Amino acid sequence: MAVLKRLMLARASAVVARGLCSGRELGSGSGCGPKQLPLQRSPEGRNRQWVFLGCPGVGKGTYSSRLSGLVGVPHISTGDLVRDELAASGPLASQLAEIVNHGKLVPDEIIIDLLSKRLEAGEAKGETGFILDGFPRTVRQAEILEGVTDIDLVVNLKLREEALLAKCLGRRICSQCGGNYNIASIDIKGENGQPGMYMAPLLPPPHCASKLITRSDDTEEVVKERLRIYNELTKPVEDFYRQRGKLLEFDLPGGIPESWPKLLQALKLGDNADKKSAAA
Numbered sequence: 001m002a003v004l005k006r007l008m009l010a011r012a013s014a015v016v017a018r019g020l021c022s023g024r025e026l027g028s029g030s031g032c033g034p035k036q037l038p039l040q041r042s043p044e045g046r047n048r049q050w051v052f053l054g055c056p057g058v059g060k061g062t063y064s065s066r067l068s069g070l071v072g073v074p075h076i077s078t079g080d081l082v083r084d085e086l087a088a089s090g091p092l093a094s095q096l097a098e099i100v101n102h103g104k105l106v107p108d109e110i111i112i113d114l115l116s117k118r119l120e121a122g123e124a125k126g127e128t129g130f131i132l133d134g135f136p137r138t139v140r141q142a143e144i145l146e147g148v149t150d151i152d153l154v155v156n157l158k159l160r161e162e163a164l165l166a167k168c169l170g171r172r173i174c175s176q177c178g179g180n181y182n183i184a185s186i187d188i189k190g191e192n193g194q195p196g197m198y199m200a201p202l203l204p205p206p207h208c209a210s211k212l213i214t215r216s217d218d219t220e221e222v223v224k225e226r227l228r229i230y231n232e233l234t235k236p237v238e239d240f241y242r243q244r245g246k247l248l249e250f251d252l253p254g255g256i257p258e259s260w261p262k263l264l265q266a267l268k269l270g271d272n273a274d275k276k277s278a279a280a
């Protein structure tokens with residue numbers, strides 16, 4: 001199964017590279033697209049396969065990694081896979097740096113190759129299911145994914161636009177432990193009938209405070225370009241999943257303490273009162 005999934009993704013990748021098939025052909029399993037495997041598509045015997053969508057800065061990484069711990073499936077972020085590749089300084093690194101630092105999207109064939117290697121490594125370790133964060137990011141990627149496996153649920157995280165840029169600019173990572181923090185304190189005043197919104201900073205513990213770094217693509221100019229690209233290329237992915245009845249819209253009401261319990265409720269995971277303490 002792992003090898004098949006890998007081969008199918010690799011084939012999808014080759015197809016994208018050559019531009020031979022339309023995504024619809026890939027998704028339908030006909031023509032030159034990969035064949036669908038009933039076994040692979042069945043939810044029985046496998047864990048959740050969820051996708052998180054949302055603008056840069058919305059908190060996809062924060063919420064999807066918390067949920068991954070809660071429901072016991074791996075959190076797979078294609079942004080993290082790209083950053084790992086950059087950090088490894090391999091043959092792809094300079095090409096990727098040029099793309100990522102301009103806020104552009106990495107070509108499908110590279111992203112699919114990184115993702116299929118990650119899925120294969122996970123399956124070798126016995127992982128089943130996933131929470132995908134940052135993939136699919138275009139309708140084409142959604143069609144390719146649909147061609148190889150079923151997605152059970154797509155969570156579309158939404159946050160008021162005024163907060164997104166500030167959240168990206170406030171993002172900090174501990175260079176030692178990899179912990180994610182945010183120094184932005186967001187306080188949007190209520191006006192014209194719209195309620196206000198407060199999001200407290202997520203400050204690092206003292207042992208991380210002197211080791212904080214900022215992502216190279218979290219500059220104002222690049223974040224604005226990433227938001228533009230999201231609206232142009234990723235927003236249509238919402239419709240793709242809406243039409244298939246898989247999209248769960250979730251408006252973040254504020255920071256983690258307010259949002260996490262509500263998200264658990266929306267996902268029908270809310271009865272686990274003890275697990276809600278993860279919001280603390």
Ligand SMILES: Nc1ncnc2c1ncn2[C@@H]1O[C@H](COP(=O)(O)OP(=O)(O)O)[C@@H](O)[C@H]1O
Nearest residue numbers: 056057078079082100104105106111134135137
């Ligand atoms: N599915 C994808 N397709 C193309 N490029 C991607 C994909 N996922 C990540 N990337 C690249 O990695 C960068 C960082 O991704 P991510 O960490 O998900 O950022 P964001 O905070 O903008 O959601 C993106 O701007 C893009 O260059």
